Amino acid sequence: MLDGVTRRYAVGGAAALDGLTVPVPGGACLVLLGPSGSGKSTALRLVAGLEPLDAGRVLLDGADLAGVPPERRRMAMLAQRPLLFGHLSVLDNVAFPHTVRGVPRRRAHADARARLDAVGLPGFERRRPGELSGGQQQRVALARALAAGPRVLLLDEPTTGLDTGARAEVHELLRRVRADLTLLLVTHDPVEAATLADRPGDRVAVLRDGLLQQHAPVGELYARPASLTVARLLGGRTEVPGTVRAGRHVSPLGALQLPVPVPAGPGVLVVRPELVELVPAGSGIAGTVAEVRVLGARALVTVAVAGAGGTARVHAEAPLGRQPAVGDPVGLRVPVDVRTVVPPSEDGERQQLP
Amino acid sequence: MTALRRLTGVGLAAWFLLPLVPLVLWAAADVWRAPAALPQQWGSSGWSAAAAAGGWAAAGRSLGLAAVVAVLGTLLGAAAAAALDGGRLRAPRTITALLLAPVALPPLAVALGLDVLLLRLGVPAPVGVVAVLTVAALPYTTYALRVALAGMDRGYAEEARLLGATPAVVWRRVRLPLLAPAVATAALLAFLVGWSDYVVTLTVGGGQLVTLPLLLGSAASGVGDEPTVAALALSAVLPPLAAALLVARLARGRTG
Numbered sequence: 178m179l180d181g182v183t184r185r186y187a188v189g190g191a192a193a194l195d196g197l198t199v200p201v202p203g204g205a206c207l208v209l210l211g212p213s214g215s216g217k218s219t220a221l222r223l224v225a226g227l228e229p230l231d232a233g234r235v236l237l238d239g240a241d242l243a244g245v246p247p248e249r250r251r252m253a254m255l256a257q258r259p260l261l262f263g264h265l266s267v268l269d270n271v272a273f274p275h276t277v278r279g280v281p282r283r284r285a286h287a288d289a290r291a292r293l294d295a296v297g298l299p300g301f302e303r304r305r306p307g308e309l310s311g312g313q314q315q316r317v318a319l320a321r322a323l324a325a326g327p328r329v330l331l332l333d334e335p336t337t338g339l340d341t342g343a344r345a346e347v348h349e350l351l352r353r354v355r356a357d358l359t360l361l362l363v364t365h366d367p368v369e370a371a372t373l374a375d376r377p378g379d380r381v382a383v384l385r386d387g388l389l390q391q392h393a394p395v396g397e398l399y400a401r402p403a404s405l406t407v408a409r410l411l412g413g414r415t416e417v418p419g420t421v422r423a424g425r426h427v428s429p430l431g432a433l434q435l436p437v438p439v440p441a442g443p444g445v446l447v448v449r450p451e452l453v454e455l456v457p458a459g460s461g462i463a464g465t466v467a468e469v470r471v472l473g474a475r476a477l478v479t480v481a482v483a484g485a486g487g488t489a490r491v492h493a494e495a496p497l498g499r500q501p502a503v504g505d506p507v508g509l510r511v512p513v514d515v516r517t518v519v520p521p522s523e524d525g526e527r528q529q530l531p
Numbered sequence: 532m533t534a535l536r537r538l539t540g541v542g543l544a545a546w547f548l549l550p551l552v553p554l555v556l557w558a559a560a561d562v563w564r565a566p567a568a569l570p571q572q573w574g575s576s577g578w579s580a581a582a583a584a585g586g587w588a589a590a591g592r593s594l595g596l597a598a599v600v601a602v603l604g605t606l607l608g609a610a611a612a613a614a615l616d617g618g619r620l621r622a623p624r625t626i627t628a629l630l631l632a633p634v635a636l637p638p639l640a641v642a643l644g645l646d647v648l649l650l651r652l653g654v655p656a657p658v659g660v661v662a663v664l665t666v667a668a669l670p671y672t673t674y675a676l677r678v679a680l681a682g683m684d685r686g687y688a689e690e691a692r693l694l695g696a697t698p699a700v701v702w703r704r705v706r707l708p709l710l711a712p713a714v715a716t717a718a719l720l721a722f723l724v725g726w727s728d729y730v731v732t733l734t735v736g737g738g739q740l741v742t743l744p745l746l747l748g749s750a751a752s753g754v755g756d757e758p759t760v761a762a763l764a765l766s767a768v769l770p771p772l773a774a775a776l777l778v779a780r781l782a783r784g785r786t787g
Contacts, residue, residue: 227689247692260690264708277696277704325694 193219195387196233201329202378203238206360208370208395210410211384217363220384221331224361226250237329253322254331257338259314261306267293267317268302274325292320296350312343316350323354332362336369348372367411371395383407399449404519408447414477414492415453417446418521426518429484430462430491436514444518450477453493454510455501461508464491466501476500480509551768557761577758581766584746584759590766593726593742596660600725603665605718608672615673616680631670638667642734649735656739663731668721675720679713712781719778723771743767 194216201207209217222228224235226247235242242250253274261270268289269276275285293299296316306314315335322330332351336344351360351373362373370381374395381398383390383406391403402408405416419428421444426433428446454461455478467490468479475494478501482489491509501507557563558577560570611630615623633641642663649659683706691705692698707714729744738745747763750756 225689225693227692246697247689248695248697250693252693254690254693256686256690258684258686260684260686262687262691262705262708264711273691273696273704274694277691277694277700321694331693 193387194223194384197382197384197387197389198233199380199382199389199392201359201361203328203359204357205378205380206355206362206374206376207379208362208364208374208381209384210364210367210370210381211390212365212410214386215384216387217365217384218333219387221254221333221361221363224329225252225254225331250329251325251327252329252331253325253327254333255315255319255322255335257334259306259311259318261314261317261321263306265306266302267298267304267306267309270306270317271321271324273321289320289324292324293317295323295354296320297346310343312339312346315339315343315347319347319350319354327358329359329361332360332364332373334364335362337364337366367395367398383410385410400515401517402447402519405445405447405521408517408519412449413447414450415446415448415490417448417489417491419444419446419486421518426516429482429487429489430509430511431484433511433516434513435516435518439518443521445521447517447519448491448511448515450492450494452512452515453491454512455480455493455495456508456510458506458508461510462491464507464509466503466505466507469500469503471497471500473497478507480507482509551765554761554764554768557757558765560758560761563757577756577760577762580756580759581750581762584750584763585741586743586746586763586766589741589743589746592740593744593767594770596664596728596732596740596742597722597725599661600664600668601718601722603661604668604672604721604724605676605714607665608669608717608721609676609714611669611673612676612680615677630673633667634670638730639734642731646734646737656736659735660728660732660740663735664725664728665721667728667731668724671720671724672717675713675717676710679710683709712778715778715781719774722774726771727767 197216197220199207209220211217219228223230226242226245230243237250261267262273265273268286271289271292272282272285275288276282280288290299290302293301296319298313298316298320301309301313301317306317309317315338319335335351336347339347348369360373362370364370373379374381379394380392381395382392383398383403385406391398391407393401393403398407398411402411402413408416417426417428417430419426419430421427421435421439421441422432423441424435424438426435426439426444426446430446433446462482464480464482466478467481470477470479472494474497476497478493478495480491480493482491491511493509495501556570559573559575561574561576562572563570611626614620615627620626645659645663649656649662654662687705687709688701691701696704727744728742729748732740732742732745733748736745743763743766747760747767750760750763
């Protein structure tokens with residue numbers, strides 16, 4: 178549990194992290210998601226005890242961790258770089274958490290061997306870390322972190338330095354070894370957040386400029402972003418400015434009924450591209466294809482819709498090969514339940530938590 | 532490009548090795564008169580003369596002096612580097628400049644000045660020599676260790692803390708092993724300062740501490756007994772060379 182956690186690097190300067198309060202239920206995964214400079218890594222360092230708090234508290238099972246040194250917090254960290262000790266063999270690296278606590282060498286090595294097996298690296302005991310690939314090193318680092326027997330596993334962009342294949346391997350391993358560990362994951366990648374925070378109690382906290390933007394299950398972030406920042410961070414593209422009047426969003430797209438009550442006033446309609454349906458011209462909202470970009474197996478189609486007060490651009494996805502050509506007239510269908518209106522300023526309103 | 536590099540390599544090797552050629556020849560010569568390209572008579576008279584002149588004892592004193600300077604210089608250099616790296620010093624630039632000052636000052640002037648001071652203070656000559664040479668070694672050791680400390684990723688120490696190591700254990704089990712190559716380099720540099728010193732040992736030591744360079748100096752200033760001088764000179768050159776190779780090997784072994 179983080180309670181009002183604040184950290185300033187310069188006296189009187191802007192806070193790197195400003196009053197972050199967010200619960201981390203035992204056994205759940207909390208993702209701190211944000212662009213670089215959002216304060217998410219700072220939060221992790223404060224939780225680990227590597228940096229002092231300027232205000233607030235970090236609580237573990239109700240106990241304030243103030244004054245508890247990192248080595249006694251029962252947390253382990255898997256960082257972006259594996260940080261394996263180059264002067265030790267792979268086995269001695271994994272046995273390190275045991276040997277520094279005075280566990281006899283034989284027992285430490287037996288446990289380390291079992292942990293290397295568990296991360297799929299049997300037979301690597303005598304190797305030096307430098308002889309391993311990046312993905313293998315990260316798996317050794319994970320085995321070492323788990324050997325410390327942590328209650329909370331801190332993950333600081335654990336797959337950012339890896340290629341796609343190695344990244345998938347580390348994700349799969351993390352899901353397998355997770356059991357009832359509490360995870361605190363820092364990442365800028367919404368896909369990674371969605372992959373690792375997929376259990377019912379898991380939550381994502383979106384940070385920007387040290388401020389909490391939204392705290393919700395990952396599905397809700399996609400479906401109901403609280404601000405433009407959150408929508409953009411999660412890959413949302415369509416942003417149609419307009420005005421909310423009597424439960425409808427009025428823009429060049431027309432007066433669209435909203436699924437939930439929204440206070441009247443200016444608001445930006447955000448819709449995920451994969452939820453917009455392209456239909457033949459003549460039905461739905463009439464528009465013209467302005468741009469087509471192929472994204473792997475799917476194509477991103479940008480449709481310009483001219484209406485009252487200007488032109489709006491709406492993004493939709495189509496399977497590759499089924500996408501219309503630039504200049505084609507098309508129809509758009511935006512289901513009522515996928516329409517979300519956020520405040521026009523980038524920050525939105527600061528999320529208030531109980 | 533490779534041709535140029537090879538040429539540079541050969542040039543450098545020649546630059547370092549050529550001066551040693553006459554030394555090696557002289558050390559293996561009993562008789563070698565002027566116009567001849569090679570000695571007329573080979574032998575080991577130079578080595579026996581060097582031994583008779585107290586070569587072994589002088590080499591032992593040199594080794595002892597260099598070892599003490601290496602240990603003290605490295606320890607003090609490590610302390611200075613750690614203090615500078617900690618960022619808690621008030622005037623780090625001034626302190627760095629002071630630590631590096633011995634390189635900039637002419638050794639003879641310093642040695643003569645300190646000699647008077649140490650004599651007045653009644654400091655025993657060998658202690659004075661060790662003290663002055665340790666200070667002379669500090670710029671090298673501090674610099675080598677400071678660079679290594681600055682280049683050391685603090686992530687390793689933090690990771691070790693989270694894995695359960697106390698700060699003291701982090702130093703012993705993580706930081707020192709990571710710093711080992713730099714410590715070896717610093718110790719080698721300090722060793723060389725002690726091993727090769729002539730001026731300080733002569734002036735501050737007042738002739739009480741006869742090291743290899745002193746013996747070599749007096750032999751070289753005497754009348755042409757070149758084989759003895761060559762034997763002493765080679766004895767002074769070879770140990771540091773061996774030590775340098777050892778340190779280089781150690782540093783390479785660590786990176787694997």
